[in-house]
Amino acid sequence: MEEAARLDHLGPSEYRKMQLTALVILRVLIGWHFLYEGFVKVINPYWSAGGYLSESKWIFRGFFHWIADTPALLSIVDFVNEWGLILVGLGLILGLFTRPVTIAGMILVFMYWLCNPPFIGYTYSMPPEGSYIIVNKTLIEAAALFVLVLFPTGKQFGLDRLLFLTKKTS
Amino acid sequence: MDQEESRNFDEPAGTESASTESVGTEPASPPAYTTGKIERRDLLKALTGIPIVGVLFWRAFRKKGIDDFRRREILSELGDIGGAPAIIPQMRHTAGEKIRLGIIGFGGEGEWLSRCAGFATSEVTDSWSEALLEDRGHTALRDFLAQTDLNLEITAVCDLFDVRAERALSASRNNIRPGGEGITLKGAVHYHHYRDLLDASDVDAVIIATPDHWHSRMAIDAVRAGKPVYLEKCMTRTEQEAQDLYRAVKESGMPFQLGHQNRQIEAHEKAREIVEGGILGPVNLVETTTNRNSPGGAWVYSIHEEGNPDTIDWELFQVAAPHKVPFSAERFFRWRCWFDYGTGLSGDLFSHEYDSVNQILKMGIPKSVVASGGIYFYDNDKFFAHHDKEEFPVVEMRDVPDVFNVACEYPDRNMTLVYSATLSSGRHRGLVFMGHDASMEVGNTLTVTADGGSTRYRQRIQQKIIDTSLPLFSYQPGQERIDAITSASDQYFLTRGLMYTYRGGRRFPTNHLHIAEWLDVIRNGGETSCNIDRGFEEAITCHMATRSYLEGRRVEWDPVRRKIV
Numbered sequence: 001m002e003e004a005a006r007l008d009h010l011g012p013s014e015y016r017k018m019q020l021t022a023l024v025i026l027r028v029l030i031g032w033h034f035l036y037e038g039f040v041k042v043i044n045p046y047w048s049a050g051g052y053l054s055e056s057k058w059i060f061r062g063f064f065h066w067i068a069d070t071p072a073l074l075s076i077v078d079f080v081n082e083w084g085l086i087l088v089g090l091g092l093i094l095g096l097f098t099r100p101v102t103i104a105g106m107i108l109v110f111m112y113w114l115c116n117p118p119f120i121g122y123t124y125s126m127p128p129e130g131s132y133i134i135v136n137k138t139l140i141e142a143a144a145l146f147v148l149v150l151f152p153t154g155k156q157f158g159l160d161r162l163l164f165l166t167k168k169t170s
Numbered sequence: 171m172d173q174e175e176s177r178n179f180d181e182p183a184g185t186e187s188a189s190t191e192s193v194g195t196e197p198a199s200p201p202a203y204t205t206g207k208i209e210r211r212d213l214l215k216a217l218t219g220i221p222i223v224g225v226l227f228w229r230a231f232r233k234k235g236i237d238d239f240r241r242r243e244i245l246s247e248l249g250d251i252g253g254a255p256a257i258i259p260q261m262r263h264t265a266g267e268k269i270r271l272g273i274i275g276f277g278g279e280g281e282w283l284s285r286c287a288g289f290a291t292s293e294v295t296d297s298w299s300e301a302l303l304e305d306r307g308h309t310a311l312r313d314f315l316a317q318t319d320l321n322l323e324i325t326a327v328c329d330l331f332d333v334r335a336e337r338a339l340s341a342s343r344n345n346i347r348p349g350g351e352g353i354t355l356k357g358a359v360h361y362h363h364y365r366d367l368l369d370a371s372d373v374d375a376v377i378i379a380t381p382d383h384w385h386s387r388m389a390i391d392a393v394r395a396g397k398p399v400y401l402e403k404c405m406t407r408t409e410q411e412a413q414d415l416y417r418a419v420k421e422s423g424m425p426f427q428l429g430h431q432n433r434q435i436e437a438h439e440k441a442r443e444i445v446e447g448g449i450l451g452p453v454n455l456v457e458t459t460t461n462r463n464s465p466g467g468a469w470v471y472s473i474h475e476e477g478n479p480d481t482i483d484w485e486l487f488q489v490a491a492p493h494k495v496p497f498s499a500e501r502f503f504r505w506r507c508w509f510d511y512g513t514g515l516s517g518d519l520f521s522h523e524y525d526s527v528n529q530i531l532k533m534g535i536p537k538s539v540v541a542s543g544g545i546y547f548y549d550n551d552k553f554f555a556h557h558d559k560e561e562f563p564v565v566e567m568r569d570v571p572d573v574f575n576v577a578c579e580y581p582d583r584n585m586t587l588v589y590s591a592t593l594s595s596g597r598h599r600g601l602v603f604m605g606h607d608a609s610m611e612v613g614n615t616l617t618v619t620a621d622g623g624s625t626r627y628r629q630r631i632q633q634k635i636i637d638t639s640l641p642l643f644s645y646q647p648g649q650e651r652i653d654a655i656t657s658a659s660d661q662y663f664l665t666r667g668l669m670y671t672y673r674g675g676r677r678f679p680t681n682h683l684h685i686a687e688w689l690d691v692i693r694n695g696g697e698t699s700c701n702i703d704r705g706f707e708e709a710i711t712c713h714m715a716t717r718s719y720l721e722g723r724r725v726e727w728d729p730v731r732r733k734i735v
Contacts, residue, residue: 028219032226039230093226094219155196161216165208 023153027092027102030144034105035089041082049077056115057122064115084108092148095158099149106145113138243635244642247627249447266693272326272373272397274364274388276338278471279402280329280379283429284341286681287377288317288348289324291337295346311346317682319349320689325372327358331502332481333474335360362483364388368395375692377685378402379429381505382512383490386411393422398692400685402429403525404517405709409717409734412709419702426702427688430525433699434683437616440645441603442530449618450605451626453531457604458523458589460515463596465557468548468572469506469518473499500566507548507568509720514570515543516716517709520589525700525708526601526612527587535710536578536587538726541718543574547594576715589715608642616645710734 041047049068056064067073084104091101116124117139118132128136154160273284281291298311327338342358345351361367364384368376368391375398378388386406392399399419405428406412419426432438445453462468477499484497491510495501505511506518528534547553549567572594578587590599603610607624611617620627622638630636684700691698710727714734718725728735 028222031219032222035223035226036230039227043234090223093222095216096219152196157215157218159216159219161212162208165212 020153020156023148023151024157026144027095027098027148027153030105030141030148031089031092031094033089033141034085035093038082038085038087038089042086047078047082048074049081050074051125052112053077053115055124058114058117058119060114081108095154095160096163098152098154098158098160102145102149102152106142106149109138109145110142113142240635243630247630248444248449248643266321268321268323269689269692270323270325270372270374272328272367272370272376273324273338273358274328274367274376274378275380275384275402276327276329276334276341277331277379279429280334280377281337281341283377283379283400283402283681283685284324284338285314286317286679287322287324287685288320288350289322289341290314290344290347291340292344292346293337293340295344315346315348317348318686320686321349322689323355324358325356326361326367326370328361328364328367330362330483330487331474331477333476363486365391368392368397373397375425375689376400382407382517383492383505383510386415387490389415389426390418393419393424393426396422396424398425398688400427400429400688401705403521403708404513404712405705406713407511407513407517409710409713412706412713413732415709416702416706425688425691425698426705427684427691427698428525428700428702428705428708429681429684430522430529430700430704430708431680431684432522432526433529434680434687435526437612437645438526438529441610441612441616442532444610444616444618445530445603445605448626449608450603450610451607451621451624452584453603453605454585455604456527456531456585456587457599457602458520458527458587459599459601460519460523460589460591460593461595461597461599462593468593469504469568470548471503473503477503498566504568507570509569509716512570513712513716515572515574515591515593516541516576516712516719519591520574520576520715521708521712523589523601524587524711525704528704528707529699530603530612531583533580533583533585533587534707535727535729536580536714537582538579538724539576539711539714539718540724541574541576541715543571543591543719545569545571546573548572571719574715574719576718578711578715617641618643 053064053068053074067077085108088101088105088108091097092105113136116122118128118134118136120133130137155164271287273280276284284290285294295311295314298308298314301308302311324338324342327335327342329335329338339358339360343355345353345355359370361370367373376392377400378385378392379402380388382404385401385404386408389399389401406415444450479497482497482499482502484502487502488494493510501508501511506514512518545568553567573592574589575591576589578589580587601612603612606621607626608618608620610619619641620631620636620638622631624631627636631638636642688698690696714725714727717734726735727733
């Protein structure tokens with residue numbers, strides 16, 4: 001009976017084993033991507049979001065250009081990007097505070113897509129590897145994170161499991 | 171459907187019935203009895219992420235280590251010149267005595283120089299203010315006001331065209347200028363003849379921005395009158411004038427600056443250090459170019475509607491010209507198109523390229539020069555095949571070539587300097603120094619690329635530390651240090667990211683810096699960067715090219731007798 005009551009075979013529906021595996025792999029891979037992207041930005045003294053932001057061409061370009069043109073704002077955005085990517089990456093791989101970091105990651109990557117989407121007539125200075133129209137890997141990653149928000153796995157494979165188990169229930 | 175949608179993670183477990191088909195939830199809360207108890211299985215599953223993070227950092231730091239090693243190896247090739255930015259002599263404090271400036275020649279360049287000195291016409295500052303009302307991002311007025319106040323006053327102006335004389339007076343009176351707030355300017359006096367301007371007691375120094383045929387006599391008279399001179403290029407129209415001016419300036423000891431503002435470009439100073447440091451190996455070929463493709467670029471300037479014999483003193487304009495002709499508005503406004511007043515591509519554009527190379531290589535006057543070219547686009551028949559006669563009502567087009575190529579030999583330096591120019595093709599070619607070990611492209615930034623056939627870098631190329639398909643490094647103005655390039659994305663960020671991270675630094679037009687340097691020498695002594703010696707080298711080299719073109723032969727420089735033969 002105690003066996004059955006263990007988390008892994010817990011009552012209300014849980015994932016079948018393959019589904020859980022796939023979701024955790026996806027979470028860790030996306031987390032790895034975020035963590036490494038954040039890492040290289042932090043160690044690169046010349047990195048700034050300014051170039052990417054200045055190239056914005058779509059309907060929100062005014063907002064993105066404003067950030068790029070305001071040094072104080074740009075510093076903040078650079079910092080948030082570098083460390084946000086690292087924190088989201090760590091959170092996803094380690095399964096720590098999984099839900100908030102997944103949502104944050106999704107919003108961040110979606111904003112990257114909103115800034116420079118692959119529409120007809122838009123060319124950017126950093127050519128992508130691959131051919132895209134409207135949908136590109138950035139958008140797909142945002143959508144994948146959206147799936148991970150709705151199909152969480154941190155409490156099973158992740159440090160959240162420890163937090164969850166030590167949480168007091170009334 | 172409703173049940174699943176209304177479900178949320180905070181609801182306690184067991185409130186709905188299990189459904190083995192639905193997936194997508196974790197347990198809502200831990201079963202009561204497990205609270206606080208952590209089993210080994212829990213720990214294993216909780217800590218699965220940690221080794222993964224470990225592997226990532228292990229690989230990432232290893233990659234960083236390899237890249238850093240390559241960077242250090244590349245930079246160790248640079249030796250002393252590697253880390254530091256270019257050494258630019260510090261501008262000394264300019265708030266010395268106020269200098270009273272006379273400006274002779276207020277055409278396109280004269281007005282630009284006066285603006286770089288901190289004086290703009292009210293017409294221009296008004297248009298900037300209006301533009302600012304419409305577009306908050308319009309920076310012209312702000313940038314102008316942010317220039318350093320050079321502690322100057324324009325007390326005298328001289329121009330043969332009444333409209334330009336008026337503009338010069340307006341600039342001298344306009345207190346919308348750096349450091350000008352609240353200060354009323356007395357304004358300048360206009361002199362019709364430049365000698366009267368030079369006689370004025372309230373003129374300390376002069377800027378001469380007239381057509382080339384007036385340069386030497388005005389500058390000679392100015393230094394003999396004890397006035398320091400800032401002279402526009404080409405220094406003179408002929409070799410003899412260059413000899414005379416050289417002697418006069420040396421005898422007078424007056425601070426002299428030739429208007430080659432490239433001397434203020436940081437990247438050029440760095441380029442000089444790179445060449446002197448042996449990074450390129452022996453430089454054997456330097457390619458300089460001009461590519462333009464517009465009537466304005468070919469000096470077919472617009473003719474002012476008020477330009478006529480009543481407003482322009484044509485007779486006086488022609489005094490310094492070898493051939494006298496009846497009034498011609500075209501010759502007055504488009505003087506660069508005729509050898510009577512200017513020197514064509516040679517003195518107009520080759521001179522700038524030559525001085526840039528001279529700044530970097532310090533090679534002086536060539537031993538021999540061969541030049542050739544022709545009027546291949548801007549003559550009446552050919553031009554109007556592509557342009558509208560009504561837009562360009564023209565009688566006479568030009569006698570200077572619009573395609574021009576020059577080869578200058580420097581056997582003592584084992585190199586050739588090549589200049590290739592066309593006014594009817596806009597393709598960018600740039601300025602390239604070719605050495606046996608590496609080549610360097612110079613613009614506002616600097617890019618050095620190792621050569622596959624290099625002997626100096628051969629080992630590093632074999633070790634794959636140096637990749638000849640990428641630049642070795644690139645240098646941007648304002649950058650704190652040179653950084654080596656180890657990948658294409660490195661290159662991308664170095665050349666683009668830095669442009670956008672360059673904040674807080676101030677930027678000025680290079681002419682402003684060049685004028686400021688001249689004033690600094692006037693106040694505090696020292697040498698200007700483009701002094702009479704450099705000016706002489708420039709003038710002679712350009713005149714050698716012009717003569718080779720006109721005479722259809724190779725010309726040589728006799729260094730002993732100091733003349734072109």
